[in-house]
Amino acid sequence: MAPQRFREQYDQIQRSMPDVPLAIGPDDAGEFLYEKGVVLARDGEEARLVEDTVRQHFTTFAGLTADHVRRTGPETNRSGITRIQVADPGQGDGSGDPAVAGALRALREPEGRTGRRLVSRNHVVSIAVNACPGDEPVPVEAGAQPNPAVADGAYAPDGAVGVLVIDTGLMNDYRSYPLLAHTRGDAQVEECGDDGILRQYCGHGTFIAGLVAAVAPNTDITVRGTLNDAGAILESEFGEKLFEAVDQDGWPDILSLSAGTSNGRTDGLLGVDAFMRELRQQRTLLVACAGNNSSASPFWPAAYADLPGFENAVLSVGALRGDGEFGACFSNHGAWVKAYAPGERLTSALTGFDTPVPYVYQHSTYEACRYGFGYACTCRHPRHTGVLSEEGGSGKPDQVMFEGLAQWSGTSFATPVAVGMVAAHMTARAETDPRAARQQLMDANSELAEVRGATVPALIPATWRPTPVALPSART
Structure with missing residues (x-):
């Protein structure tokens, strides 16, 4: 099926x-x-x-x-x-x-x-629309290193760049991962079900924080568990929760958001309109994911990057596939996506640093890419059978164990890579204005990739290790 x-x-x-x-x-x-x-x-x-x-x-x-x-x-x-x-x-x-x-x-x-x-x-508004985010997490071999690897530099509290992550909360043992030793925020609610199985999307916020810290070690990262409930929240509540987060922590240098929704329109999201207008008056840079629907439809709030008055306040980020040369099959795309970063099979902190934690896959992989691409994409590999795909079927869901790091794909994770690059630029240039740093970074960037026939800016950290992929079909 x-x-x-x-x-x-x-x-x-x-x-x-x-x-x-x-x-x-x-x-x-x-x-x-x-x-x-x-x-x-x-x-x-x-x-x-x-x-x-x-x-x-x-x-x-x-x-x-x-x-x-x-x-x-x-x-x-x-x-x-x-x-x-x-x-x-x-x-x-x-x-x-x-x-x-x-x-x-x-x-x-x-x-x-x-x-x-x-x-x-x-x-x-959700971290998971039409993909989960681009796939489900995959265990890595013992001794695997993060990818992107940890950049040079040290954490200096007095000069660290402030990053606020709006996502799921932090796993209980996140400080066991050295890069997150000085990270703070909300705890993940209900990491496991009554059966001891890791709940879907748990670790999403921890994974994101680990990516930011790897690309930009000199960051003060706060993770808020706004999206703890299966990564989803109603639009009518989301704007209020965004205000609560910045009221609690103050407006950060960079706000990292790996969630959103399309709405069939090109003029924004009514429920976050007040927050976005307030954001425009602040110095904070919002870096937001473009979404995983393989669609050109604007995905909000990321698509505010294409609206008048928000050009400097918002950076929308799509995902590149494993070799960094083309867009990932699942990534949304279009003129409203202003940059792309590696977003396929990244390696970061998940959970289980002290004790291995079991996870049962929720979605089955496909026989072929569901978006029509020909390379070995996350739709197909690695193969597994999921609970939701097999209800009433004959397949047995696959269970894996997580201990430490994992691989995961999605624009959810391309976003913190871009956040880290802006933050690292601020540290390297002693730049205190995150919006100026974004513009400087984009102006100086010479990396390019191809997405749906268009040449696009590619934000690729020096410590990121590309992974070879099978040659794609004519559709890339």
Whole structure:
């Protein structure tokens, strides 16, 4: 049975958010997930306009009445977003939501009058959309070294570059990895299930912190467990959580974000709009992953890098395959992706430094690349059978043991490589402005790669070791 990766992840994220009925959009096309029966609007007059407009139009929907339309939860918050219920979320299945689609249509005319969007779906922001992130982690041989390897330089607290990672929390034994001895942050919630098996996406934040520290040893890294719940959070909550993180830790030099969502639009994500406008006024550089859908659709917040006013504030990062010459099969792409970094089979800290920890694969590999590439990509290798792909089938899920380091792929991990390169540049040049460092790094960079026929900037650390890959087919 061929795996249906997006559907498998939909089921898994839905189980992690049992009180939030989800739908697949747009129209079951498998591009993003969103909360059923709910739309988002800005607080105040706009929310009231949305509520009134949708209520006036609801006589056109069979089985629904104006009583379905009501604001839910607190009306005001730091992110400036109001949730408006437009239907019973328990109706129907996850293949779409006619009530939400109708609410979006009802607001098209007011949008035209005001010149900006008034309403949005409540998307799921996740580290895992259509891939996991580009694959699942793979154990490495005893004695393996990190890749990228540890760069020259030492940690100096007084001059270290501040990096805030918004992700899953830190594994309980993360300080056993020397590079993370001075890292701080939130603990990973529920590392293992009742069966002692490592939960999916556990170690994601630890892996990212290890990559930053390897490329840029002189960094003060803080990891916040904003995405501990299967790497997913509703858009309506995400903006608020971002504000909470910077309120707790202060605005860092660099904010590393390996999560996001597409939304079928080119004007941003309503739930993080207030945070992004505040970010623009700060000195912080946001480095965000481009996503793993092998798509040109903008993935937010990374795609803010292509919006006017955010050019210097956001760096969007796609993933290169193992040889660094071409884009990885899973990487999103397009003019909104401003740089690419190694993101296939990187080696970093995961978990199990004191005691080996078992992991059971959730997704099966494919017979051929699901995106049509011909090289030995992460879709196919290394071979394993996963729980979600084999429900009701005859395959037995594969179990492995993790102790120390692991290999993992995804734009999730290309992102901290790019973070490390900006931070290392700041240290080497005694540059205190992270946005200036980003521009200097990009201007001085001479490395190039090919992605979908386009020549793109490649940020490749000197300590990264490329891995040979089989020659690709004509599609690269």
